[in-house]
Amino acid sequence: MxxxxxxxxxxxxxxxxxxxxxxxxxxxxxxxxxxxxxxxxxxxxxxxxxxxxxxxxxxxxxxxxxxxxxxxVEPPCPLADMSRGTDRCGGCDWQHVDPAVQRELKAAVVGEQLSRLAGVEHPVEVLPLPGGPLRWRSRVRLAVDESGRPGFRAHRSHRVVPVRDCPITVEGALDGVTSRTWTPGSELGVTRDGSGGVHVTEYSVRSRGSAGRGARPTKRARKVRGTGTAHETAAGREWSVRSDGFWQVHPAAAERFAEVVARMADVPSGGRAWDLYGGVGLFAAVLGRQVGPSGEVVLVESGESAVRDAEANLSDLPQVRVRSGRVERLVAEPTIPAPHVVVLDPPRKGAGGAVVEAIAGARPRRVVHVACDPAALARDVGLFQGHGYRLARLEAFDAFPMTQHVECIALLEDTERDS
The missing domain is CATH 2.40.50.140 (Nucleic acid-binding proteins)
Structure with missing residues (x-):
């Protein structure tokens, strides 16, 4: 053998x-x-x-x-230097690559995934966002080693590489955070919001119940700095969201993505739209403005804190109805009116067969798919094709410079309606 x-x-x-x-x-x-x-x-x-x-x-x-x-090129971060061998920070993948070449590599990956997983040949160009390749990360999670030093994990490892600064994190976010010790084994959530406020939360892992078999670990959050409410501006609106909740990490991303979604969705006045995995309501606000008072937008979100933030932030838009629950369950309910347009921004794994089937069954004219993972996007595009939709447009953005990640916004159109 x-x-x-x-x-x-x-x-x-x-x-x-x-x-x-x-x-x-x-x-x-x-x-x-x-x-x-x-x-x-x-x-x-x-x-x-x-x-x-x-x-x-x-x-x-x-x-x-x-x-x-x-x-x-020479990496701008010393923790990405090749002289460290395998003792490198796992947070960045492309520090050694010229930013323009990084975007070319990301475009190649998106194109290859669409071709291999969806059978689609589509030109891809990854565009930069304003601000350059450094000092863009406004939300960051750090791990704390056994000595209480904060840092980032090595690639595919639980080992913590201590840091004093991070050149892709916005200025001021880590001041007073990396210079002190924390609870060994904890994690730190750091957010610098659009108003310049810095919010720091420490998460300590504890076991619930007796130790040993059957004990369930839980995370205890302790606010260390800031109010815990981040203030942001995008799509012509002011937003108040939980500092450790979901918001785009790049300071320019929310505004740019809202513009693209609005252009692709183009919901008629008085029309109906779904905003699936709607978060705190960024895209629902755009859709609500398009449909106007006589239209309707149904925002579906499963995260309890995001639902509360969406309801508060969109309280001036009665045409937006916020539904709390899992997307795959709610989109199958007959009480939700069939949409003209669907916008979905699923988690990294993508929407999957059940959600795609439910959306296609409602037969919207257009589907706007926002994706942070090229493979998941390609799988979903392939599923939509099986239901009579075609990839009409794709816009990709380097919202995470120095890393492998890329944000794509795809427009799918109903071919059966055109025939």
Whole structure:
């Protein structure tokens, strides 16, 4: 019987191939696939295998560049420097890449996922948001090590890499946070809102019930700084939301995404729209303005705090009706009127078959799909195609510079209505 290979700890000389979804590039060695971080297509590197479960692939980190690609630059963060070996912060994937090349790589990933998972060939350009590639992250979660030092976890690891500063985090957010010690094993949520206020919450993990088997860990939140209510501005409105709730991380993202959704949705006055996974109501506000007092928008959200924020922030728009519950259950209810347009912004895993089927069954003219994961978007696009919808437009934004993540907004149109 052949033993499973175990290359963990081996150093390999690799010629790097195409970029792949997940913040790495693909190489091959002795008939196996190696997913290599901190590389670029076309490079030759020495890589250290960091994970090998014995299958057809393993994972590695580049530790020396033998032949560099033109897009390689010096990382702006010392915790991403190759001299640290595998002791690098896991928060950024592309610190070693020129920002314009980062966007090209992200576009290639989106295009490849659409082609492979949905069978769609569609041109993709990833556009930058204002402000540049650094100092854009307004919401950040830190882990605390056993000595009480805050930092970020290494890639695919629970190990904490302590930090004093983070060059992608907005100025002032970490002042007084990384310079002190915290409860070992806790987590910190830090938000710098649109008004300049900084909110810090410490989350300590505790066991509920007796220790040992059956004990359930719970998180206890303790506000350390700020009111816990973040104040933001977007879509011509002022917003008050929980500081640790959902809001776009990039300061320019909410405004830009609202503009794109409004343009793609184009709901007629007096029309009906669904805003699924609606959060605190950013897109529902845009849709509510389009349908006017005689129209109707149904916002569906499962998070209790987001529902409360949506109801408070949209209280001046009686045409917006907020429903609390899981999307897959509520969209199947006959009491929700059939929409002209559906906007959905699902979690990273995507909407999935049941939700797509329910939306398609309501037969909206247009579906606007907001996605932070290219693979999930491609799977959903493929499902919509099976129900007679086509990808009519795609706009992609580099809302998370220095990382693998990219935000896409896709417009799907009903082909059966056109025929």
């Amino acid at each position: 052949n033993e499973k290979p175990d290359w963990k700890g081996r150093r390999l000389r690799l010629e790097i191939g195409a970029v792949a979804h997940g913040g790495h590039c693909v190489a091959r060695h002795e008939g196996r696939v190696v997913f290599v971080r901190h590389t670029l297509p076309g490079e030759t590197v020495e890589a250290l295998v960091t994970e090998d479960r014995g299958g057809g692939f393993c994972r590695a980190d580049a530790v020396a560049v033998l032949e560099a690609a033109p897009g390689r």
